[in-house]
Amino acid sequence: MAGDVRLINSSNAFIEALYVDAPKDFAIEGRAIVVNPRLTPLYAGEEPVRPIPAFSSTVLRDTRIESGESALIFKVHSRRDGIAGIVDEPGWSLFADLLPGFPRETLLYRGPVEDLGVFEFDPAEALGEPGPVGPRSFRVSVNLWFAPAGTDCAIHNVHEFIEIHSQIDGYGRMQKFKERDHATLYEDLLMSPGHTPPVPFCRSRPDGGFSYPWHQYRADTDCVWLAVEYHAV
Structure with a gap:
């Protein structure tokens, strides 16, 4: 096994969370969700080894990551009482306590935020836009959510960063709307454990920021999902 491995602060009694920088022949023991937060592929599994593309994920079991720039690895510990108790772990908060004005009746919870450092990539490549426009620096953070x-989880369209979401436990949806109205739903992406929609929802703006459609996460069951945020430096 090779690579710089650290336990990140998303780890708790319910989920083990690792960040591995430059994995090489890194052993996956048991079942794990592996997320690729980079634009270059991760190579994993048995022969023929397949790539885990940029901004995507998969579920691996008793195999290895052959190589890549970095990987996020999550193992969910099976519990008879379910996953809802994760919100009582250290660092978790009701989102209404973090964002003034967010409706308190919406039981959305956020876990602690971990800084992964600065990544460099071309946002046009990441977003599937005509380009290239050249590399930019992004400070990257990750955290878990529960609902x-x-x-x-509230329809919104404002973020000053690129974000991707990976399903860690339970079943939910990433949804897009024409307006801030549930009746205007036009895209419904099903989220099962180990899935990440590989193309972020946003598009670049001329001022260097990012525009989002109206969108939200919806929990069909009790859900835990990962957010990876890329903040332009």
Whole structure:
């Protein structure tokens, strides 16, 4: 096994979370969700080894990551009482306590934020836009979210960063809307454990920022998902 491995602060009694920089022949023991937060592929599995493309993920079991720039690895510990107790772990907060004005009746919870450092990449390549426009520096952070079954996590369209989401436990949806109205839903992406929509929702703006459609996460069951945020430096 090779690579710089660290336990990140998303780890708790429910989920083990690792960040591996420059993995090489890194052993995956048991079942794990592996997320590629980079634009270059991760190579994993048995022969023929396949790439895990940029901004995507998969579920691996008793195999290895052959090579790559970095990987996020999550192992969910099976519990009879389910995943909802994760919100009582250190560093978790009701989102309404973090964002003034967010509705308190929306039971959306955020876990602690971990800084992964600065990545460099061409945002046009990341977003599937005509380009290239050249590399930019992004400070990257990750955290977990939880919402109970049936929760609409609030339609919004403002982020000053690129974000991707990976499903860690439970089943949910990433949804897009024409307006800030549930009746205007036009895209419904099903999220099962180990899935990451590989193309971020946003598009570049002329001023260097990013524009999003109206969108939200919806929890069909009790859900934990990962957010990876890329903040332009």
